[in-house]
Amino acid sequence: MDLKAVSGLWNRRNRARSVKFVPAPVLVLLAAGLVAQIVWHGVRPPPTARAIDLPSPPSADALAMSSLGDPVATAKLLMLWLQAHDNQPGVSIPFASLDYATVAGWLTRILELDPRGQYPLLAASRIYASVNDEARQRYILDFVYRKFFEDPGQRWPWLAHAAIVAKHRLADLPLALKYARAVSEHARGPGVPDWARDMPLVILEEMGELEAARVMAGYLLSSGRVKAEHEKRYLMQKLEELETRARDEGGAVQ
Amino acid sequence: MRESKIFTIARYTFLEAMRNRLVWLIVAFIVIGFGLSQFIAEIAVAESAAFQSSFLAAMLRFFAVFTIALFVITSMVREFDEKGLELVLSLPIPRYQYLLGKLLGFSLLALMTAVLCGLVLLVHAPPGQVALWVVSLSCELLIMTALSLLCLFTLSQVTLALSAVMAFYLLSRSIDAMQLMAHNPIVDSDSLSQRVIEGFVDSVAFLLPDLARFTSSEWLVYHTGSWQQMAPILVQSVVYMVLLAGAALFDLYRKNL
Numbered sequence: 001m002d003l004k005a006v007s008g009l010w011n012r013r014n015r016a017r018s019v020k021f022v023p024a025p026v027l028v029l030l031a032a033g034l035v036a037q038i039v040w041h042g043v044r045p046p047p048t049a050r051a052i053d054l055p056s057p058p059s060a061d062a063l064a065m066s067s068l069g070d071p072v073a074t075a076k077l078l079m080l081w082l083q084a085h086d087n088q089p090g091v092s093i094p095f096a097s098l099d100y101a102t103v104a105g106w107l108t109r110i111l112e113l114d115p116r117g118q119y120p121l122l123a124a125s126r127i128y129a130s131v132n133d134e135a136r137q138r139y140i141l142d143f144v145y146r147k148f149f150e151d152p153g154q155r156w157p158w159l160a161h162a163a164i165v166a167k168h169r170l171a172d173l174p175l176a177l178k179y180a181r182a183v184s185e186h187a188r189g190p191g192v193p194d195w196a197r198d199m200p201l202v203i204l205e206e207m208g209e210l211e212a213a214r215v216m217a218g219y220l221l222s223s224g225r226v227k228a229e230h231e232k233r234y235l236m237q238k239l240e241e242l243e244t245r246a247r248d249e250g251g252a253v254q
Numbered sequence: 255m256r257e258s259k260i261f262t263i264a265r266y267t268f269l270e271a272m273r274n275r276l277v278w279l280i281v282a283f284i285v286i287g288f289g290l291s292q293f294i295a296e297i298a299v300a301e302s303a304a305f306q307s308s309f310l311a312a313m314l315r316f317f318a319v320f321t322i323a324l325f326v327i328t329s330m331v332r333e334f335d336e337k338g339l340e341l342v343l344s345l346p347i348p349r350y351q352y353l354l355g356k357l358l359g360f361s362l363l364a365l366m367t368a369v370l371c372g373l374v375l376l377v378h379a380p381p382g383q384v385a386l387w388v389v390s391l392s393c394e395l396l397i398m399t400a401l402s403l404l405c406l407f408t409l410s411q412v413t414l415a416l417s418a419v420m421a422f423y424l425l426s427r428s429i430d431a432m433q434l435m436a437h438n439p440i441v442d443s444d445s446l447s448q449r450v451i452e453g454f455v456d457s458v459a460f461l462l463p464d465l466a467r468f469t470s471s472e473w474l475v476y477h478t479g480s481w482q483q484m485a486p487i488l489v490q491s492v493v494y495m496v497l498l499a500g501a502a503l504f505d506l507y508r509k510n511l
Contacts, residue, residue, distance in 0.1 A: 016509065032500070037493050047433055
């Protein structure tokens, strides 16, 4: 058999026959099936959106087993799922309708799977704390505060943000001071900026607690934790300013 | 006489599955799945029975679909490679009888698989709900059987055909959610692209069976299934089987042997 014959056989076997080889009943069956499917789909009720409540988080053991030895990847997937929960197919659930205790439960489980992950506390302080419901805001900020102490060196940005939310959105300066003090006293490490240490000072000054602010500035200067020269200069200036203000206000009272 | 040829082909197709020890694989998976579901129940703090039945049902459903599709495709590829198709069609047997015989044989296997899967679920759920689940799974498997035959006739390769079948299955199971997402975007928009996406997803949905409404684990866990829910499933299965059989016959008649 020559090459041309082999090629001809190959082409013949791989080329489909013309449609005229298909019997008419088969064409009718195919057309009838297609029409029936389109009609059936058309008469069926369209899918309806159904919001599903956020379920309670499973136990830590169940999650550990489900992670199949890769808790970090599981934590990341769970975080995306949790974040997407408010946008279910066809329905959007406002944060104010979410059960924040359950949300905090899920965030806790995700932090247990991946303690170094920052996403859960970022979501708590920046996303879930943006809800227009003071009770829920306070609940989730308190959650950030409690979780901060497990790793202050890494989690301070989220508590610092919580302090800003407490100060500006809740207008609760004592709460903001509590969070700022926790950051100032517990967050250590080269990654912690000077302004994070100085936060309580600013809040105390805003609260009119000049004496406490002066003590705080003096403590920061004498503790030896402030190394940068510009920061030392800033604190000394602030100390002088506070003393002047305290003297002026004392004189005005007398 | 015509029926006897179809039944003969169906009988040998079913026998092939039995001799390939496919039943042992199905039984082994059911036993492993049952063991895993017991383990899941041990670590669940509450709703152990619900965990068991839903986990086992979901696992069996996916396994049954995958196994039947894989078997139909590989069995037909072997038939092509060993020239079994040419041998049968060299006899006075029309192509439609060959296809119906094959479809019937594979369908018997699908029904047997659904019943075997249902038997183990009787441990966790009432017989009435399990019966609904088995009927629905049978319908789902029949559609997947016909689809596997069509994909193989069209694509002629195991990898391509199996990928197409699995993609079709996942798309059919999620098309409801995709439609809802397309019609309710996160950011409200009336742009042209949004309307094109909506139209495209709706058009695809017209051509797909709504498998998301089939074989629900909810029936086993909350016992909410009823025979009224079976009617649309049965109609959808018949309609789609007609469409798939028509398309498979169309391809088989155009095949150059």
